Every structure is written in C-alpha cells, then in structure tokens.
Amino acid sequence: MASPAPSAARNPLTLLTLDELRQRTSVKWRMHAPDVLPLWVAEMDVPLAPPVADALRRAVDLGDTGYAYGTAYAEALGEFAARRWGWHGFRVDHTTVVPDVMMGVVEVLRLVTDPGDAVVVCSPVYPPFYAFVSNAGRRVIEAPLGPDLRMDPVALEEAFRRARAHGRRPAFLLCNPHNPTGVVHRREELETVAELADRHGLRVISDEIHAPLVLPGTHFTPYLTVAGAENAFALLSASKAWNLAGLKAALAVAGPQAAADLARMPEEVSHGPSHLGVLAHTAAFRTGGPWLDLLLDGLDGNRALLAALVAEHLPSVTYHRPEGTYLAWLDCTGLGIATGQPAGEPAVVSDLAGPAKMFLDRARVALSSGHVFGTGGAGFVRLNFATSPAILTEAVARMGRAVDAHLSAS
Incomplete structure (x- = not known):
C-alpha cells in the first residue's frame, strides 16, 4: 500500500x-x-521521531545502556549522505565518533593547529565558535559576511592572509549551512574557499550540523565533496534535524589527505558520546x-x-x-x-x-x-x-x- x-x-x-x-x-x-x-x-x-523513539525504547527494554561499539553510526550517515546529497565517496574508515560537533571541532583543531594559531570565522556566526576556539588557546580572526549575508571572497582572503601571518598552522572554521543567517553555501562558493585555503595554507573544518535541514529550493553541498577539500574535515550529527541535543554523539569525517591526522585523535575522545546517543543518531540517519x-x-x-x-x-x-x-x-x-x-x-x-x-x-x-x-x-x-x-x-x-x-x- x-x-x-x-x-x-x-x-x-x-x-x-x-x-x-x-x-x-x-x-x-x-x-x-x-x-x-x-x-x-x-x-x-x-x-x-518514531524510529528514534523505538530504538531508544528497545535499548531501555533490553538494558542496553553500556558502552558504544562499532561503525553503525558512520555507516548510517554514509547511506544518508549518498541518498540526500549524492556523496558517494563517503569513507567509514575516515570517521571517528566524538561527543558533539563543537567538541569535535576543538579536538580537530588540536590535531592541525597549535596554541596561539589563528582560526578564521565568517561573522556573524554561531557564538560558540568564539568561545570554544578561544578556550582552546587559539585566536579568532573574523571575515565578515557580505551585505547579502554570503561569504565575501575579498574579506575571506584578507582574513586568511592575516591568519597566515599570525601563526604557523592556521585554520578556517566554516559553518555550512550558516548559522544564524540560514545561508546554504553554493558549490562554487565552497570551491573558492578551497582554492583560497590552499593558496594561503589553511586547514578547513566544516561544521555541518544543520546539513539535513536544507529547505525546498536549495541543495546542500558537503564541503568534502568539493575539489580541493581533500585535506579538510567535516563534523556532522543528527542533533539539529531530529532534535537530539540531549543525546550526545557526532562524527568527525576526514578528507582523504586528512585521514592520517584524524587517526591521531586520542582514543579517549570517542569515550565521550553515550551509547544511547549513538543508537539514536544511527536510527535517525538510517530510518528517520x-x-x-x-x-x-x-x-x-x-x-x-x-x-x-x-x-x-x-x-x-x-x-x-x-x-x-x-x-x-x-x-x-x-x-x-x-x-x-x-x-x-x-x-x-x-x-x-x-x-x-x-x-x-x-x-x-x-x-x-x-x-x-x-x-x-x-x-x-x-x-x-x-x-x-x-x-x-x-x-x-x-x-x-x-x-x-x-x-x-x-
């Protein structure tokens, strides 16, 4: 029927x-x-969402409240990304589970930047970008959005220059889609980011927590599918789209040239997500x-x-x-x-x-x-x-x- x-x-x-x-x-x-x-x-x-509630109910009924295990979460995200965004090159072995997106951002920054290095953000932007980056001992440099609330390539390049001059290993923290403006970055805009980042030697970390929430009339482009983004990272989660903020679990995903960096993430970081969180996020991406x-x-x-x-x-x-x-x-x-x-x-x-x-x-x-x-x-x-x-x-x-x-x- x-x-x-x-x-x-x-x-x-x-x-x-x-x-x-x-x-x-x-x-x-x-x-x-x-x-x-x-x-x-x-x-x-x-x-x-009923599939999420069912997964949690089953776990509680079974007393399945121990430690998380396996790659089901990454597999479910890979399937979702292929269906929704045409991301067919998603590699489960290039992922690791982290407590949430912002903690994942901080842990990736620790892998690819040094204390005192600069991190570029496009303001106005999600306020924890400032707090988490600063508390991690890095310096925030703003590249203000243009009057149309989209990324301004001129401002971005100037900020990248400043970041390169400020420290040895700078980074760009991208918000994709952008919070608070609701802008969904176009592929050509992301290609410009990749080209500028390569030219000035910045590593890109893309916060894609809102990726499943692209509204009719627009298409989401995962940053790691863009040419030139091979040494970048993305952080994804079902948190926003399925209202799971209280069930902690996110995924850090590395481009092919960043996989070795991600492999250096300390094992204890993966102990932060809860087993129920992993089950909930897996169910959301797989059947939600x-x-x-x-x-x-x-x-x-x-x-x-x-x-x-x-x-x-x-x-x-x-x-x-x-x-x-x-x-x-x-x-x-x-x-x-x-x-x-x-x-x-x-x-x-x-x-x-x-x-x-x-x-x-x-x-x-x-x-x-x-x-x-x-x-x-x-x-x-x-x-x-x-x-x-x-x-x-x-x-x-x-x-x-x-x-x-x-x-x-x-």
Missing part, C-alpha cells in the same frame, strides 16, 4: 500543545518564566528520512508564514529568508533601539541587548541577541521558527505590539 500523502495533521511541528511543551525541563523551556514564548535556542518543538521530510515541509510552511507575519506586524524589520536551518535572522536596526553592549565586555550566549532585550521585556518572547554572533550581529535577532504555527503567530503578534508601544513612547 502506498504511503499516505503528508498532511498538516502529521506535521511534527503541530503535534504538541503549549501546555505539553511547558512540561519539558530542557534549557529552552526552563531558562525563562512560564509566560515567555521561547524562540531562541536551537531546540525544536517536536516529539521524537520520512519523518524528516514531514518536518521539512512544516519548516517550509513556517518559513513562509514568518514572512507574512513580519510584513504584517513588524514592517520596519527585515526578514532574511533562510535557505536552510530553522533559524531566521531578523534585521531590527530600523527600530532605532540601542544595540550591543559596552566595548571591551565580551558577549556570551546568554547576554541580551538591544532588540532581543526589548522583545523579552515587553513582548515576553525570548530570541537570541544578535550581538553575541560577532561583528555584523548588533541590531539583529535570531528567531527559531521550529515551533507550531500557532505559537509562531502569537509570538510575532506580541513582538509587533511591543514595537508599537516602543515607538509610541519614543
């Missing part, structure tokens, strides 16, 4: 009520007071595709709904339509709200300033404050639209009323 067509009733984003979501004990739902609608941290308002398709349909609908809501309630805000992820980058500079924080005070992920603080205080909607994403982020907010259309509609309506009140009081 043919599978039924996707319907609104089966959209994972519509299956939980606000009351049910408020029973959760994760950071998204416990950081703020109960009257706040939390659209900030990258957690989705969905139940577990139909659920993911329903989610992507729902996210595509929310992406369009958000555009309409912003136009209606926040006409002074610019909505940059994301190509991937479930994150919207909203330009609130037209609201005339003071942005950022005093110079010399480092921003952390929990900091709120400017529009994000106003929306929390006056609208009771929690968003991520743009200034923590680095240069180019002040005056922006990041909104997580992986929620129900009802919650999204109420949140943006609240934001519109808060802006009206702010403008009236100004």
Whole structure:
C-alpha cells in the first residue's frame, strides 16, 4: 500500500500543545518564566521521531545502556549522505565518533593547529565558535559576511592572509549551512574557499550540523565533496534535524589527505558520546528520512508564514529568508533601539541587548541577541521558527505590539 500523502495533521511541528511543551525541563523551556514564548535556542518543538523513539525504547527494554561499539553510526550517515546529497565517496574508515560537533571541532583543531594559531570565522556566526576556539588557546580572526549575508571572497582572503601571518598552522572554521543567517553555501562558493585555503595554507573544518535541514529550493553541498577539500574535515550529527541535543554523539569525517591526522585523535575522545546517543543518531540517519521530510515541509510552511507575519506586524524589520536551518535572522536596526553592549565586555550566549532585550521585556518572547554572533550581529535577532504555527503567530503578534508601544513612547 502506498504511503499516505503528508498532511498538516502529521506535521511534527503541530503535534504538541503549549501546555505539553511547558512540561519539558530542557534549557529552552526552563531558562525563562512560564509566560515567555521561547524562540531562541536551537531546540525544536517536536516529539521524537518514531524510529528514534523505538530504538531508544528497545535499548531501555533490553538494558542496553553500556558502552558504544562499532561503525553503525558512520555507516548510517554514509547511506544518508549518498541518498540526500549524492556523496558517494563517503569513507567509514575516515570517521571517528566524538561527543558533539563543537567538541569535535576543538579536538580537530588540536590535531592541525597549535596554541596561539589563528582560526578564521565568517561573522556573524554561531557564538560558540568564539568561545570554544578561544578556550582552546587559539585566536579568532573574523571575515565578515557580505551585505547579502554570503561569504565575501575579498574579506575571506584578507582574513586568511592575516591568519597566515599570525601563526604557523592556521585554520578556517566554516559553518555550512550558516548559522544564524540560514545561508546554504553554493558549490562554487565552497570551491573558492578551497582554492583560497590552499593558496594561503589553511586547514578547513566544516561544521555541518544543520546539513539535513536544507529547505525546498536549495541543495546542500558537503564541503568534502568539493575539489580541493581533500585535506579538510567535516563534523556532522543528527542533533539539529531530529532534535537530539540531549543525546550526545557526532562524527568527525576526514578528507582523504586528512585521514592520517584524524587517526591521531586520542582514543579517549570517542569515550565521550553515550551509547544511547549513538543508537539514536544511527536510527535517525538510517530510518528517520520520512519523518524528516514531514518536518521539512512544516519548516517550509513556517518559513513562509514568518514572512507574512513580519510584513504584517513588524514592517520596519527585515526578514532574511533562510535557505536552510530553522533559524531566521531578523534585521531590527530600523527600530532605532540601542544595540550591543559596552566595548571591551565580551558577549556570551546568554547576554541580551538591544532588540532581543526589548522583545523579552515587553513582548515576553525570548530570541537570541544578535550581538553575541560577532561583528555584523548588533541590531539583529535570531528567531527559531521550529515551533507550531500557532505559537509562531502569537509570538510575532506580541513582538509587533511591543514595537508599537516602543515607538509610541519614543
């Protein structure tokens, strides 16, 4: 019998009520007071995908809660990458399991850079890029995105030059797809990255945690499939696409010329992921595709709904339509709200300033404050639209009323 067509009733984003979501004990739902609608941290308002829930239930029923073993996770990712992205050269023997993507990034940096070396990032970018790189004893150099929010080759080359001059073994930490802008890098853009990295002697590490979340109309290109990326690394996980942040497990993948470097990763790093995490991520990649398709349909609908809501309630805000992820980058500079924080005070992920603080205080909607994403982020907010259309509609309506009140009081 043919599978039924996707319907609104089966959209994972519509299956939980606000009351049910408020029973959760994760950071998204416990950081703020109960009257706040939390659209900030990258957690989705969905139940577990049935194949993932089944795998976990079976493990619990069997008492299968020991140490992880084998290559099933890498095999499942390889199968998924071939089906979804046409990545047929994926090598299971060029992978290793790591606790999560950012810990994997740090461990790879330890393999291919030295303390004090420079790591280039394209700002505004995921705030832990700054914190994790700095805490690992490396120096961050920014290559700001262009006005179109895409990588700027001129800025990138200048940053690569600076990085090369700063230390012996620099690196480029790529966000692919890009968080917070939702840009999905095109193959020709990634080819430019590879050419520039080779010219200036940088190793590329690509964070591809959002790769399964490329929305209709765009295609994801794994960095390791690009000519010139043979000595690079990628970090992948089912964490974002199947909402598994609490079940730690990710994979570091090496290009053919980087496999020997990856083989030097200390064995104890692979002890960090949990066995249940490995089982969950394996099930997601191997049999979670139909659920993911329903989610992507729902996210595509929310992406369009958000555009309409912003136009209606926040006409002074610019909505940059994301190509991937479930994150919207909203330009609130037209609201005339003071942005950022005093110079010399480092921003952390929990900091709120400017529009994000106003929306929390006056609208009771929690968003991520743009200034923590680095240069180019002040005056922006990041909104997580992986929620129900009802919650999204109420949140943006609240934001519109808060802006009206702010403008009236100004």
